[in-house]
Amino acid sequence: MSVSRLVTIGLFLTGAALLGALELASRREGSRIPPLGELAGLVLRYRSGRLPVGRIAMYGFWWWLGWHFFAR
Amino acid sequence: MEPPSQITANAVAPWSRPVFLVPVFGLVSVVGGLFPSFSLEANLYVLAIGGVMTWLGLSGRLPRRPESRRLGAGAAWWLVPALLLALVELVSAIYDSTPAHPTISLLLDPILDLYLARAIAYFLWLGAFWSLVRR
Numbered sequence: 001m002s003v004s005r006l007v008t009i010g011l012f013l014t015g016a017a018l019l020g021a022l023e024l025a026s027r028r029e030g031s032r033i034p035p036l037g038e039l040a041g042l043v044l045r046y047r048s049g050r051l052p053v054g055r056i057a058m059y060g061f062w063w064w065l066g067w068h069f070f071a072r
Numbered sequence: 073m074e075p076p077s078q079i080t081a082n083a084v085a086p087w088s089r090p091v092f093l094v095p096v097f098g099l100v101s102v103v104g105g106l107f108p109s110f111s112l113e114a115n116l117y118v119l120a121i122g123g124v125m126t127w128l129g130l131s132g133r134l135p136r137r138p139e140s141r142r143l144g145a146g147a148a149w150w151l152v153p154a155l156l157l158a159l160v161e162l163v164s165a166i167y168d169s170t171p172a173h174p175t176i177s178l179l180l181d182p183i184l185d186l187y188l189a190r191a192i193a194y195f196l197w198l199g200a201f202w203s204l205v206r207r
Contacts, residue, residue: 002171002172004172004173005171005172005173005174008160008163008164008173008174009174009179011156011160012157012160012176012179014156015153015156015157015160016153016157018152018153018156019153022149022150022152022153025149031146032144032145032146033146033147033149033150034143034144034146034147036150037203037207038139038143039143039147039150040203040204040207041137041139041207042143042147044204044207045139052130055129055130056130058204059122059125059126059129059130059201059204059205060126062122062125062197062200062201062204063118063122063125063126063201065197066118066121066122066197066201067115067118067119067122068177069177069180069184069193069197070104070107070109070114070117070118070184070190070193070194070197071107071109071110071111071114071115071117071118072109072110
């Protein structure tokens with residue numbers, strides 16, 4: 001296994017571990033860090049006039065992610 | 073523990089409760105795991121699931137979870153893992169996603185070829201999609 005591959009995998013795992021650590025930290029009493037779900041809620045509520053831009057973007061991204069990993 | 077309010081109790085449709093949804097999502101995942109990548113079935117299946125979820129989310133047919141609080145500066149912490157993952161993914165993509173510089177897709181593809189892992193991933197994807205629909 002090449003060094004660059006090891007570094008790349010290590011960085012991906014670090015990012016994933018940070019996501020988990022932040023989610024755990026956000027659930028502590030009095031935490032100033034919001035849970036990821038609340039952050040997603042903020043994006044989902046974003047509208048441009050009557051158009052729910054945030055919802056279209058988030059659903060579109062998540063739909064695409066499923067297609068990318070399960071179908072393409 | 074306080075009893076649920078009348079509004080909450082009336083607003084939640086029986087079919088949207090976990091006791092019904094978890095088995096349904098489980099069944100959908102068990103079936104979805106059967107379809108290999110690049111197959112017509114896999115494309116149509118994801119298209120149908122995403123279509124239903126997006127329709128449910130945009131139509132406003134389901135009650136949404138209330139906003140719990142205003143986001144403060146602490147939200148910026150989420151940028152750290154997001155930017156790290158995005159940067160590594162971008163660099164790997166620039167290197168054409170080779171074994172020496174793999175993207176997340178290249179790393180996950182062999183895992184998602186396994187039926188059980190694929191079905192579990194389907195379940196997680198569906199659960200997260202549902203969470204977005206309800207917010």
